[in-house]
Amino acid sequence: MTSQAHAAVWIDHHEARIFxxxxxxxxxxxxxxxxxxxxxxxxxxxxxRPHPLDAAHFFGEVAKALASADxxxxxxxxxxxxxxxxxxxxxxxxxxxxxxxxETVDHPTDPQLVAYVKHYFKVSxxxxxx
Numbered sequence: 018m019t020s021q022a023h024a025a026v027w028i029d030h031h032e033a034r035i036f037x038x039x040x041x042x043x044x045x046x047x048x049x050x051x052x053x054x055x056x057x058x059x060x061x062x063x064x065x066r067p068h069p070l071d072a073a074h075f076f077g078e079v080a081k082a083l084a085s086a087d088x089x090x091x092x093x094x095x096x097x098x099x100x101x102x103x104x105x106x107x108x109x110x111x112x113x114x115x116x117x118x119x120e121t122v123d124h125p126t127d128p129q130l131v132a133y134v135k136h137y138f139k140v141s142x143x144x145x146x147x
Contacts, residue, residue, distance in 0.1 A: 024086030025134040026079060027122065028093045028101055033079045034127070037086065038134050050075045076104035080112055089115045090137055092122040092130075 027034045031050050050071070079101060083089050089112065091098045098119060105112045118137065125133065134140075 022087045023090070023134065023138040023140065024083050024088070025090040025092060025130070025137070026083060026101070027125070027130055028079065028091070028097045029095055030097045033075070033082075033101075034130065035079070035082045036131060036134055038131065038138065038140060072100065073104065073108075076101050077108065080105060080109040083112060083115075084109075086115060088117045088138065090118040090120070090134060091116060092120050092133075094121065094123045 023038045025036045025038065027036075032047055033050075034047050091102060098121075102116065102119060105116065122130075122133065
């Protein structure tokens with residue numbers, strides 16, 4: 018796997034949108050959190066609760082997708098970004114020094130997110146307007 022200078026992940030509890038960004042290109046991938054249609058036997062009444070291993074698996078897949086980056090920006094609207102950082106500190110320690118920012122960002126479109134990431138990393142591109 019080749020190293021890519023800048024990566025950003027926008028994450029919530031439903032999906033992670035991962036962008037590898039450089040001067041000429043950006044590469045986007047999407048990972049979806051496990052849906053809870055898998056039948057688990059809950060203890061008690063009500064809807065099935067998320068299983069802790071589902072979140073660990075999701076954050077593990079996100080960490081793998083970010084492994085080739087030199088610098089990582091973590092974005093998102095809720096606590097999932099903090100849970101990802103906690104997961105990285107506990108299970109993917111090689112990524113810890115690569116995380117250079119943690120920011121709250123609501124639900125941007127893909128072009129808005131790419132522009133935000135390029136601006137954050139000061140990657141100039143005349144085709145991208147802020």
